[in-house]
C-alpha cells in the first residue's frame with residue numbers, strides 16, 4: 034500500500050480545489066492535490082460557460098444580494114451569501130492575478146476570449162490554473178479515487194483511495210479539503226462530466242456529517258438529446274433564428290411565450306421551461322433547429338463549438354431535452370469553510386448554503402473562487418495551530434496501517450453471489466433518477482421510485498467485485514443509490530414547490546410549513562431525515 038504524509042489533502046481539481054491548494058501552498062503547507070483524472074480534467078469547471086456573477090460598476094452589491102435571495106426563496110444562509118458578495122470582486126482580482134482572462138460584463142465577469150475561438154470558456158479558465166500548479170510545489174496525484182475519509186478520534190486525518198492501476202493509497206494529512214463538485218451524472222440526462230457522481234456527498238455522510246437540501250436539483254432546458262451522443266449543454270447565447278418545435282410541428286417558442294429575446298427568457302423562465310419540456314419529452318420528441326442561422330454566426334462562439342462536431346447541427350433539426358445541471362444541496366460549512374468535523378474543510382459545489390432553493394446563474398463559479406480561497410486560508414491556519422500545540426505530525430502508526438490493510442482486503446475480497454454486470458445497474462439507477470427524481474415529482478411516483486430503488490439496492494449488495502474495475506463500479510453504485518434514496522425520500526417529505534423543486538401534487542410555495550432546510554444523516558447505515566426551521 035502506498036503511504037503518503039502531507040499537511041493538506043485537496044480532493045478535487047476543479048476551480049475550488051485549485052484556489053484552496055494555492056492558498057495553502059502560499060501559507061507554507063505541503064499540499065497534495067488529487068482528482069479522479071488528470072489534474073483539472075473531468076471537472077465541471079472545465080465545462081463551464083465562464084460566467085461569474087459578482088458586483089461591478091453597473092451591478093451593485095445590493096443588487097447581487099437581492100438577486101441571490103430571490104432565487105433562493107428563503108432557504109439560503111445569509112452569513113455565507115454576505116461573504117460571497119463582499120469577497121466576490123477581490124476573488125476576481127485574484128483570478129486575474131493567476132492568469133485567468135476575465136472581462137467585466139453584465140452582472141459580473143465572463144471569460145475574455147477571441148471572438149473566433151471555439152474553446153469552451155471553462156477550458157480557458159482552468160488552463161492557467163493547471164500551468165500555475167506545474168510551476169508550484171503542490172504535489173499532484175492524478176487518477177486517484179478517494180473511497181473513505183480517515184476519521185480518527187473524531188478528527189479527519191487523511192483519506193484512503195485507489196489509483197487507477199489498483200494500488201491502494203493511504204494518505205495521512207493534518208487537514209482535508211473536500212472539493213469534489215456536485216452529482217449531476219447520477220441522472221441519465223445531465224450536462225455534467227460523467228464522473229461527477231456525488232462521491233463527496235457519500236464521503237461526508239459516511240464520515241458522520243449531515244448534508245442539507247439534497248432534494249434541490251437545478252435543471253437546464255436545452256441539452257443535446259440525440260441517442261448515442263453525450264448529452265452536453267447547448268451553450269447560450271442563442272441566435273434569434275433558432276426554432277424549437279415538437280413532433281407535431283408545433284412552434285414551442287410561441288407556445289411557451291419565448292419569442293423575442295430567448296436569451297433573457299432562458300434566465301427568467303429556465304425552471305418552468307425545464308418542467309414543461311420534461312413533461313413533453315416523456316411523450317414525444319422536441320427539436321432544436323439551427324438550420325436558418327446565417328453562415329457568419331457559425332464562425333463565432335458558441336456555434337463554432339458545435340461546428341467542430343461530426344454531428345450535422347447545421348443541416349438538420351436535432352433532439353433536445355432538459356437535463357440536470359447543478360446540485361444546490363451538500364455539506365454545511367461555516368464562514369471559515371470548516372465543516373463540523375474537525376480537520377475537514379469544504380468548498381465549491383459539494384457545499385450547501387449559498388443558493389437555497391435555486392442558484393442564480395453565475396453564482397457557482399463565484400462561490401468556488403471565494404470559498405476556495407477562504408477555505409484554503411482557514412485550513413492553513415488550522416494546520417499551523419496544530420503544529421504549535423502538538424508539534425510535528427507523527428508518522429503512520431502500526432495500528433493504523435493494520436486497520437487499513439484489513440479494510441483493503443475486505444474491499445477486494447472475492448466471494449460468490451448473484452452477479453449482474455455493474456454497468457447495467459448504474460444505467461438502471463440513472464434512468465430511475467431521471468424517471469422519479471425528475472423536474473416534476475409527486476407522491477405516487479416518488480414512492481414507486483423508492484420501491485424500485487430498494488430492489489436495485491438488494492442486487493448491489495450481491496455484487497462481489499472480483500476485479501479492481503468491478504470494485505470502482507460497485508463504489509459508484511453504492512454512492513449513487515445512497516444519494517438517490519436521499520433525494521427521493523427528501524422530495525417525498527417536502528410537500529410544497531419552491532425554487533427548482535416542483536411537486537405536481539403541491540404546486541405552491543408553502544412558507545407556513547416549509548420555510549425549513551432538510552437535514553440528511555446516516556445513522557447505523559440508515560438514512561435519517563429531519564427538518565430545521567429557518568432562523
Ligand SMILES: Cc1cc2nc3c(=O)[nH]c(=O)nc-3n(C[C@H](O)[C@H](O)[C@H](O)COP(=O)(O)OP(=O)(O)OC[C@H]3O[C@@H](n4cnc5c(N)ncnc54)[C@H](O)[C@@H]3O)c2cc1C
Nearest residue numbers: 045046047049069077078082084179214381382395397398
Ligand atoms: C455545462 C456547465 C456549464 C456551467 N456554466 C457555469 C457558468 O457559466 N457559471 C457558473 O457560475 N456555473 C456554471 N456551472 C456550474 C459550475 O461549473 C460548477 O458548479 C463548478 O465548476 C464546480 O466546481 P468544483 O470545483 O466544485 O468541482 P468540479 O469542477 O466539478 O471538480 C470536481 C473534482 O473532484 C474530483 N473528485 C470527485 N470525486 C472524487 C473522488 N472520490 N476522489 C478523487 N477526486 C474526486 C473530480 O475528479 C474533479 O477533479 C456550469 C456547469 C456545467 C455542467
